[in-house]
Amino acid sequence: MTLKAAYKYQLSDMKRPVIIFYCVIFTILIFLTGAVTASASSGASTMSYLDFSSAIFLFVAGLCSFKEPFLMLLQNGVSRKTVFRSKVLTTLSVVSVMALIDKMILLLGKAAAGVYGNFKYFSLYEQAYADPLLREAAFLLHMKMFLFDFLMCFTSVWLGIFITVLFYRLNRVGKIAVGAGVPVALTFVFPLIDSLLFHSKISSSIIRFLDFAFGIASRSPLSAMISFAVLSAILGALSWLLMRRAVVRQ
């Protein structure tokens, strides 16, 4: 009963931002489609990465989705375990629906592109893993695209949740240290040390690892999907470890 109420609350908390997001997306798409089809240009324009904009939105939504619902649920006698479980169910539901909407928008975009002919409509999946999909059956291809979109968005929302729970748990000094320290370390200290002491071998290794993990050079969407699944599981587990001892600050 508590899980159902907590799930219902968290779902309702995310409903409005998702609706606003798609209103903006639809407005942009209608405007761009209208502008492109009305233009006299003979060259084909390209519209792409809608799925990626969903992932970015979900990252931001994840960032904003901890403190308020957490306190509200604690006020209403919900345990942290149930807060976490309802969060998992909510993100699964929201990401599934968004991945489905993205898929439908993609299909509509492709249909419109077929009618007008002067623009093309691609997903991130098609752009990144184009070669293998040309030889695949349409249903299987769309299933893979859906799964890829789902896993990418799921990882994205949990990355946001992990960061916000981490910041909630940190004290003021910790917040400043992580908030300022991590970006400075990643953008300035690490490249400097890597180039001066290791002749950029570390960054080359990281790039090679990321390339392997996300199957970019090999154009293997399966590698990316497995990496997203593992990453989201790790982020979820870390978020739980932080969440289980989170308290109401006095």
Added chain:
Amino acid sequence: MNGIEVRNLSKSYDGVKALNGVSLRFEGNKIYGLLGRNGAGKTTLLNIVTGRIFADRGEALVDGMPIPENDPALRKIYLAGEKTLFPEGMKVQDTFKWSGEFYPAFDPEYAGNLAEQFRLDTKKRVKSLSTGYDSIFKLIIAMSANTPYILLDEPVLGLDANNRDLFYRLLIEKYSERPCTVVISTHLIEEVSSVIEEIVILKEGAVIKNEPRETLLSKGYAVSGTARQIDAYIAGKNVIGTESLGGLKTAYILGGGDRDAAGEGIEVSKLDLQKLFIHLTNS
């Protein structure tokens, strides 16, 4: 066994002990006054009991069930705390709606009725409520949740005299219609004195008194009369406080003594809870 029970509860903040081995029981269907000076550990105790914070040591149970991370146990208790945990942008009427989702016995009609009596505009957002109305809003939900245990931390914070009076009346009314355990943590001791049956006094994170109000107040008495009469009477007695107004004087005395032999012109009455509290927590 019915009731909220805490055993050997300890909690420190940055090395400062807020609770130090507290053990006590809030029994079923009684109204408790949880009293203590600032920093005595009242809010910490209530927050641990409702799982908002964790104890360093000890355990908390409700009706025999461990409270931390236990949904069925947590659902039995409602805490209207000092801090508002509802989303600031949420409308009061929506907080009622959601409270009903989490507490199946929540009575929206009663909540609406209370809101009317307190003149709380339920269309307002939580963040726009004044300190007094923020307290009223939390009180209304606590009283409408119909949980067996209601914990009220500083319930009348910012309430004017009329609303405080209304709250005490409604609380008694509610309690007589639907008995439950109410724990009131407050600084307004005199006001709450007539409402509470049991008194728990915390001092520096430890329980120093835990007994029925009548028992506690019977441990002393007050005498009033002319200053000369009172000064003569209290000589050699354990006086915990005096008050003078013009030529009249009131003294608060601890211990049985010869209260019947107070003499003519001296009025003997019950001990004042606030005076006793000050005496107990100052020493």
